[in-house]
Amino acid sequence: MTLTPLQQEFVLHFGEMGSRWGINRTVGQIYALLFISSEPLNAETITDALGVSRSNTSMGLKELQSWNLVRLKHIPGDRRDYFTTPDDLWEIVRTLVAERKKREIDPTLSKLRELELQGPAGDDYAEARIAELRELIEMMTGFYAEMERLETERLVKLMTLGSKIAGLIDKTAGMFPTLTNRK
Amino acid sequence: MTLTPLQQEFVLHFGEMGSRWGINRTVGQIYALLFISSEPLNAETITDALGVSRSNTSMGLKELQSWNLVRLKHIPGDRRDYFTTPDDLWEIVRTLVAERKKREIDPTLSKLRELELQGPAGDDYAEARIAELRELIEMMTGFYAEMERLETERLVKLMTLGSKIAGLIDKTAGMFPTLTNRK
DNA sequence: CCTCTGTTTCAGAAATTTCTGAAATCTCTG
DNA sequence: CAGAGATTTCAGAAATTTCTGAAACAGAGG
Numbered sequence: 001m002t003l004t005p006l007q008q009e010f011v012l013h014f015g016e017m018g019s020r021w022g023i024n025r026t027v028g029q030i031y032a033l034l035f036i037s038s039e040p041l042n043a044e045t046i047t048d049a050l051g052v053s054r055s056n057t058s059m060g061l062k063e064l065q066s067w068n069l070v071r072l073k074h075i076p077g078d079r080r081d082y083f084t085t086p087d088d089l090w091e092i093v094r095t096l097v098a099e100r101k102k103r104e105i106d107p108t109l110s111k112l113r114e115l116e117l118q119g120p121a122g123d124d125y126a127e128a129r130i131a132e133l134r135e136l137i138e139m140m141t142g143f144y145a146e147m148e149r150l151e152t153e154r155l156v157k158l159m160t161l162g163s164k165i166a167g168l169i170d171k172t173a174g175m176f177p178t179l180t181n182r183k
Numbered sequence: 184m185t186l187t188p189l190q191q192e193f194v195l196h197f198g199e200m201g202s203r204w205g206i207n208r209t210v211g212q213i214y215a216l217l218f219i220s221s222e223p224l225n226a227e228t229i230t231d232a233l234g235v236s237r238s239n240t241s242m243g244l245k246e247l248q249s250w251n252l253v254r255l256k257h258i259p260g261d262r263r264d265y266f267t268t269p270d271d272l273w274e275i276v277r278t279l280v281a282e283r284k285k286r287e288i289d290p291t292l293s294k295l296r297e298l299e300l301q302g303p304a305g306d307d308y309a310e311a312r313i314a315e316l317r318e319l320i321e322m323m324t325g326f327y328a329e330m331e332r333l334e335t336e337r338l339v340k341l342m343t344l345g346s347k348i349a350g351l352i353d354k355t356a357g358m359f360p361t362l363t364n365r366k
Numbered sequence: 367c368c369t370c371t372g373t374t375t376c377a378g379a380a381a382t383t384t385c386t387g388a389a390a391t392c393t394c395t396g
Numbered sequence: 397c398a399g400a401g402a403t404t405t406c407a408g409a410a411a412t413t414t415c416t417g418a419a420a421c422a423g424a425g426g
Contacts, residue, residue, distance in 0.1 A: 004305070004306045004309070005304065006298060006304040006313075007306065007309055009294075009298060010298060010313065013291065013294045017287070017290065017291060019412095020205060020286055020287050022203060022205060024383075024384060024385090026384080026385080035312060035316075036306075036308065036309040036312050036313065037309075038308035042402095044402090052385075052386090053385065053386045053387070054387090054403085055385080055387075055388095055403090055404075055405080055406090056385055058403060058404060058405090059385085059404085059405095079393080079394065079401075079402070080401085080402065080403090081402090089316060089319050090319075093323075103203055104200070104204060107200065108196065108200060111193075111196045115189060115192060118189070121188065121189040122187070123189055123190065123219075125219065125221035126187070126189055126193065127189070129218060129219050130189075130193065130219070132272055133218075133272060136272050136273075139339070139342050139343065140276075140342065142342070142343075142345070143341075143342040143343075146344075146345060146348055150348070150349060150352075154349060154352050154353075156322070157352050158326075158348070158352050159322050159323065159326040160325075160326075161329075161355060162325070162329060163329065164355065165329055165330075165333070165341070166332075166337060168351060168354075168355065169333075169340050169341050170337075171351075171354075172344060172347065172351065202382095207413075207414060207415090209414080209415080225372095226372085226373075235416090236415065236416045236417070237417090238373095238374075238375080238415080238416065238417075239414080239416070241374060242374085242375095242414090245374085262371075262372070262423090263371085263372065264372090264373085
């Protein structure tokens with residue numbers, strides 16, 4: 001398969017960005033290719049479109065599957081696996097955020113709790129900072145859990161509210177008086 | 184300087200997580216150490232607390248400065264540089280998010296716009312997907328810009344609203360009728 | 367304009383990550 | 397259950413990133 005110049009440039013960009021996103025070049029390229037391809041692709045096609053080794057493609061696809069970022073399709077009469085990305089971009093974003101949270105936040109939250117459980121270590125400052133950090137992460141993951149439950153419709157609405165958000169928050173002052181003076 | 188077991192474990196954890204966060208082990212450790220130290224530290228102290236080379240510390244501090252994650256302090260009569268992290272965790276989070284956006288999102292947004300400017304490439308599907316992705320990123324960065332402007336007080340309030348958020352969003356339906364039927 | 371204290375740079379060493387080709391494994395199908 | 401097609405595994409090669417020690421640099425006093 002030969003890529004159009006547009007596809008080519010898109011794929012190469014994702015490859016380059018890969019390292020900043022915590023994935024490697026090949027994984028970034030495979031994902032980009034699947035993302036802009038209207039039809040599902042099999043490993044062989046990906047391999048020759050990207051000019052990498054067959055085994056590298058295999059590992060990349062495995063990695064993407066572990067991230068839940070690709071869907072597996074089958075074509076009747078063909079026993080090869082075909083891969084695509086979800087049509088719905090919001091679904092992709094949700095997956096991405098969920099996986100990053102799992103890999104980048106959760107282990108640290110566990111560690112902080114573990115450290116607190118070990119009890120007073122005679123280092124008040126460090127202990128206080130760790131507790132503060134844990135609380136902040138808990139607040140953020142709690143908010144995230146809330147967002148995750150919202151259907152896309154409402155999420156989009158929230159995101160497009162713009163400068164009305166500040167006022168909206170204030171409106172809740174009467175509803176939840178105990179929150180008003182939160183430090 | 185010798186670390187307490189608590190400090191030690193915290194620092195090592197941040198070192199290990201570093202690679203997942205897109206920084207290297209030493210940078211993670213330096214940051215962790217500054218974070219849990221009540222007093223500003225100089226490069227020499229950091230070097231021997233972590234057991235790395237002086238030059239490695241220098242590069243790590245430079246990296247952290249490029250992320251705006253550390254503050255420089257000076258002690259009268261001492262010409263060495265002393266480093267700390269901001270006391271306010273929210274400030275740290277804001278910086279972190281801003282920098283990650285700058286490194287991980289903005290370049291891609293630029294690239295997508297650039298690709299669109301190159302005009303029709305006769306690949307309708309890819310073009311549509313790229314446009315859709317750009318729109319989504321624009322929506323999210325727009326929302327982010329809004330959040331960034333909120334003072335911490337309101338941000339905390341929003342994050343602690345919990346399940347009331349969904350209802351709150353709906354309440355705006357009357358206020359902005361044109362948004363109601365957004366696709 | 368030395369010298370002393372502290373910092374940065376840089377070339378190469380060490381470690382880690384990524385990639386490949388070959389072999390092993392898996393799984394339909396006749 | 398043999399064989400063909402497809403995928404995965406794996407050990408080593410290649411590439412990249414991180415780290416170090418030595419040298420260069422900076423600037424405040426004397």
